[in-house]
Amino acid sequence: MTDSDNAFASLPQTWRAWITENLERGCSPLDMANSMARSGQHSMAAARAAIDAALRQRAGANGDVSAPAPAAASAFSAPRAMPYIDVSSNRIAAPDREVEVLFVLKKPQVILLGHVLSDEECDAIIAHCGTRYTRSTVTAEADGASVVHEGRTSEMAFIQRGETEVAERVDRRLAALAHWSPECSEPFQLQKYGVTQEYRPHYDWLDPDSAGHRAHLARGGQRLATFVLYLCDVEQGGGTVFPGLGLEVFPKKGNALWFLNTDGNHQPDPQTLHGGAPVVSGTKIIANKWLRQERYG
Ligand SMILES: O=C(O)CCC(=O)C(=O)O
Numbered sequence: 001m002t003d004s005d006n007a008f009a010s011l012p013q014t015w016r017a018w019i020t021e022n023l024e025r026g027c028s029p030l031d032m033a034n035s036m037a038r039s040g041q042h043s044m045a046a047a048r049a050a051i052d053a054a055l056r057q058r059a060g061a062n063g064d065v066s067a068p069a070p071a072a073a074s075a076f077s078a079p080r081a082m083p084y085i086d087v088s089s090n091r092i093a094a095p096d097r098e099v100e101v102l103f104v105l106k107k108p109q110v111i112l113l114g115h116v117l118s119d120e121e122c123d124a125i126i127a128h129c130g131t132r133y134t135r136s137t138v139t140a141e142a143d144g145a146s147v148v149h150e151g152r153t154s155e156m157a158f159i160q161r162g163e164t165e166v167a168e169r170v171d172r173r174l175a176a177l178a179h180w181s182p183e184c185s186e187p188f189q190l191q192k193y194g195v196t197q198e199y200r201p202h203y204d205w206l207d208p209d210s211a212g213h214r215a216h217l218a219r220g221g222q223r224l225a226t227f228v229l230y231l232c233d234v235e236q237g238g239g240t241v242f243p244g245l246g247l248e249v250f251p252k253k254g255n256a257l258w259f260l261n262t263d264g265n266h267q268p269d270p271q272t273l274h275g276g277a278p279v280v281s282g283t284k285i286i287a288n289k290w291l292r293q294e295r296y297g
């Protein structure tokens with residue numbers, strides 16, 4: 001047995017069982033290494049070495065002759081694909097529309113895009129959802145259920161894939177802008193805020209250490225990036241705020257705010273804390289689009 005194989009074999013039985021079980025469930029090696037490191041019982045390097053060794057052992061047991069040579073193989077060495085917006089020019093030619101780059105914050109990446117939707121598209125999406133809104137919910141950490149929360153007082157409505165031509169068109173446009181398959185994203189979620197309504201600061205990424213979030217991670221993986229589409233202007237208040245960055249973006253009809261929720265290894269980025277400030281006057285309607293690691297639904 002080589003030293004690197006020993007990294008797995010020398011772990012206590014409970015950790016070996018945990019690694020084996022989670023690999024069988026298809027968990028991401030990096031998420032697993034992070035959880036091991038967060039337990040305080042392993043360094044990140046030791047956790048990665050143990051998971052690599054377990055993966056090699058599995059490949060050997062499955063007779064996988066295509067598995068890379070043991071010493072060189074690592075589940076952690078390859079950079080992972082990320083959605084991205086090409087901001088090398090001040091205007092982006094999406095397939096059916098020219099979009100403006102209004103600002104770029106580099107780290108964490110936050111980009112404001114103008115003219116992403118036409119006024120008619122915004123109006124059509126709002127009209128399509130009509131009166132179907134219900135009180136907004138959040139994902140419960142304990143069991144993943146959708147629950148009403150005092151920190152999110154808006155109302156919400158969903159547009160399923162294929163439900164309306166205009167949403168499909170915008171979906172394809174966003175996918176092209178983000179260089180990401182439209183199938184690796186959640187359906188549009190509309191949020192409507194009346195006066196005083198808000199969504200207090202929170203993260204969009206799903207926490208691999210929360211049992212409730214794990215159920216959602218199993219369906220499409222992590223939320224890598226967020227688009228917030230502003231479907232109307234708001235008279236006063238209702239900005240999208242990033243308290244840790246000192247940044248507030250005010251809604252403007254047709255604009256879209258983009259931010260990455262993870263680092264390049266698909267790990268949650270704690271700098272992405274954000275929220276919807278209370279509306280002071282008027283109504284705010286946005287559509288959220290979350291880009292996932294894998295095909296969703
Ligand atoms: O209302 C906003 O501006 C942000 C909304 C948001 O963060 C969310 O719905 O997750």
